[in-house]
Amino acid sequence: MRINFHGAAHTVTGSQHLLEINGKKLLLDCGMYQGKRSEAYARNLNFHYDPKSVDAVILSHAHIDHSGNLPNLTKQGYEGVIYATHATKDIASVMIADSGHIQESDAEFVNKKRAQRGEPPVEPLYTKEDAEEVAGMFVGVKYEEAFEPIPGVVARFYEAGHILGSAGVSLEIEEKGKQIHFWFSGDIGRYKMPLLRDPVLPTRADYMIMESTYGDKSHSDPELAFLEFKDVVKRTVERGGKVIVPAFAVGRTQEIVYHLNQMMYNGDVPRVPVYVDSPLAVKASDIFKKHLDCFDEETRKFVEESRHPALDFNMLSYVRSVDESKALNERKDPMVIISASGMAETGRVVHHIRNNIENPRNTICIVSWQAPDTLGRRLADREPEVRIFNEIYKRKCDVATIGGLSGHAGQDLLVKYATAVKDSVKDIFLVHGEEKQAMTLKGLLKERGMSRVHYPGMHDGVDVL
Incomplete structure (x- = not known):
């Protein structure tokens, strides 16, 4: 051999x-x-x-x-x-x-x-x-x-x-x-x-x-990371802002959706609309729902007790069209938008960041490691100005970085x-x-x-x- x-x-x-x-x-x-x-x-x-x-x-x-x-x-x-x-x-x-x-x-x-x-x-x-x-x-x-x-x-x-x-x-x-x-x-x-x-x-x-x-x-406890995330969502929503989460389409997106489901079911955060806005993430989430046998015992118990699926709940919408995605940027009400790519370099999330970065009520929440020279890294480094689509934007929004979710x-x-x-x-x-x-x-x-x-x-x- x-x-x-x-x-x-x-x-x-x-x-x-x-x-x-x-x-x-x-x-x-x-x-x-x-x-x-x-x-x-x-x-x-x-x-x-x-x-x-x-x-x-x-x-x-x-x-x-x-x-x-x-x-x-x-x-x-x-x-x-x-x-x-x-x-x-x-x-x-x-x-x-x-x-x-x-x-x-x-x-x-x-x-x-x-x-x-x-x-x-x-x-x-x-x-x-x-x-x-x-x-x-x-x-x-x-x-x-x-x-x-x-x-x-x-x-x-x-x-x-x-x-x-x-x-x-x-x-x-x-x-x-x-x-x-x-x-x-x-x-x-x-x-x-x-x-x-x-x-x-x-x-x-x-x-x-x-x-x-x-x-x-070694990593910190993932449960601590989601407590941090809960605090980010709570304080942003309470001041009337949007939470923009650049997240990888497979894995991280579904984890965040599940925790938002738990948080809202338990009353830990206000019930606001949650949007998954990434074609690949939407397709991946549909596949997750087909393979409930792969979920752990805790997830299955939550589904049984709350009487609704882990990756579906009343406040959640999966965005499937470009027009639906664009419409989110016209709205001023509090919400959570989870969108790809994870390093904010491509995809619909770049448009969401561009439209929300100059509003101090909003938060961009970084939930994964960001490679050098990416928009995600510049945001994680709290740079006061960033270039998006060859235009300069002043960063007036909050930026939260959540570690421990690898x-x-x-x-x-x-x-x-x-x-x-x-x-x-x-x-x-x-x-x-x-x-x-x-x-x-x-x-x-x-x-x-x-x-x-x-x-x-x-x-x-x-x-x-």
Whole structure:
């Protein structure tokens, strides 16, 4: 058996790990590398193996840095099956199609600039049509149900608690007369997060590929973060303002909706209109409602006691048209608007910020990490003026930043996850983390007697038999 690390190695994006077993090739994830435009395009376009030679794909979850390069894989000749949980199958189909639309739009924008300079046009990495073809290749599998992706390998999905449908992957492998238990963590979630069940720890593994995103720090309690959010909503609404929340369409949006549902049901905040204004978030929310089996016991209890769904309540509206979205900016009454993108760079949320940033009654609530040079980061840094659509706006509104809502496990849970297989594991390979985070985690595991921990480089290969 050979493990090849073709993505999320020495970086936090582009998950892609190729296993060679019994003369077959099994790909774990096929994520899009996200970085500088020119570098990302080249990395995503050029595989370090022949896609035609891959026999099966297993997808841990739907986030684009794990699923987003599947259309390019199929464009270049992959014709097999993509195994995923049923919820991942549904969400990934929507997210990849949305990504295809973005690829086309980005190429169209770049080509206008290139034409002005007399340069030849570039092709999109893939199109929405390419992405829609991938949807037909998914095979949905239940959690903990055994399936055989390639001969000699029995696979199972276990709850990862990261986003709806996310999973750790267990592989029971028979090769050359030997039995191997292999575990791929995917992205590990957190305890006590809304809606989702807690992540399942591995019970046994000879070899494990594990994420290390927050290997250098633990998170604060998510319940404290939502208490902060409650205070933001309460004080903004009481002064007659709007709360604008830039939020990622899958996961964070649904968590916030659920907590607003609880807050208003319990009378913790005034009952005001709540709008989810993002086409992708609306589609994703519809998928969440189809997969109630993925919700945790607390959510199911709330639904039973309050007698209405977790992601639907009287004050909530899902905005489906551009005209409906524009109408929100004409209104002056208090409300909450949750809209994509999470870093306020694109989408309808930019228009909501532009129309509300100069009103001191309003609050822009930042609920996730913001990359440098994004509008979200400039708002989080409380810059007095920001440029939106090439015009300068004075920031007169309040800005609230809520930490502690990351969907990734913190250092404490990563250590617990790895030490769960301390008695059986021969090697652990840390991926999906920058060097500082991974090496800090490696040091902590060494202190606990786990010396066989590695941090493989991009395109490294390791023989484990």
